[in-house]
Amino acid sequence: MSRTDEKTNWLNKTEMAAWISFIETIGDLQYSLDSDLRESCDMTFGDYQVLVYLSESPDRRTRMCDLAARLNLTPSGLTRRLDGLVKEGSVTREVSTEDRRVQLAVLTPQGHRKLVAAAPLHVASVRHRFIDRLTTEQMKHLAAAFTSIREGLSE
């Protein structure tokens, strides 16, 4: 890499180690977690997140736009993700009676059963891939670090 630009504040050893360890790990980690869920429960991590959020919502239903904001998806991305869940019977769509523009995503009993079956396996996967590799101190440091990063991103 060229070092001719004296203005550039290149990363030092500590900074580089943090950055490289992070960026080279997250891809594998996400892939492992998604694979675990696909193999054990035939669902993606994205679908799992939808089911979790719906199960925690009042009446197990949510407005699409709230769901999209929560999951960091664009409206179109959420529409397509819901399409898959509707087709397999885990979710249904209902038009809101208060505002007929909004579609409510509703968790079906079948979807709830699928989530209840998946949750223990997913937690085991998260432990195996992530939690078990960290000490309690590391977890606390990590939470503080990522909370700080996220706050910076939302400026």
Added chain:
Amino acid sequence: MSRTDEKTNWLNKTEMAAWISFIETIGDLQYSLDSDLRESCDMTFGDYQVLVYLSESPDRRTRMCDLAARLNLTPSGLTRRLDGLVKEGSVTREVSTEDRRVQLAVLTPQGHRKLVAAAPLHVASVRHRFIDRLTTEQMKHLAAAFTSIREGLSE
């Protein structure tokens, strides 16, 4: 979430805080870094990584399979990523004289200039989104944590 399964070792508060802070941040962070690079240099983070690795390789060229392994891409994924870089003139393909099965990805002078132009801007982006939010201590903890996680993944 159902708690009827007594066997399941659910996450405690510290574990949950670490997991949630991590999983809800990385998507935004990756998106921000990619957007920065698209806007300032008209390239993706994936393309940037290819150019960096080629620039660090002997004769600025690498076997496709080595590149794929390094970037955690499947062969087909790498073929398509290279297609884009070849089309824009940053990379060319050469058949290896030693093994005619292998294609060498070669960084062109134009590709090298593009990388040299992009690097300071990308480093600034990484600082702004990631490094600047962390203390030196946090960086050291984070490097240790992710190194540990990555070692676990490669078992």
Added chain:
DNA sequence: CCCATTTAGTTGTGAGCGCAACTATTGTGA
């Protein structure tokens, strides 16, 4: 009260990438 603006969601299109199937080349054991 009505038309312009805003908001919710869907659809067309295209990018990125994994999987499976395929070709081409090299290595290997009988």
Added chain:
DNA sequence: TCACAATAGTTGCGCTCACAACTAAATGGG
């Protein structure tokens, strides 16, 4: 040496998702 296995890379296909354009409904200022 020759058939079979292993390896390198590409292509067809499907999935996920972002962007832009669109429809429909609600809102708000004149």
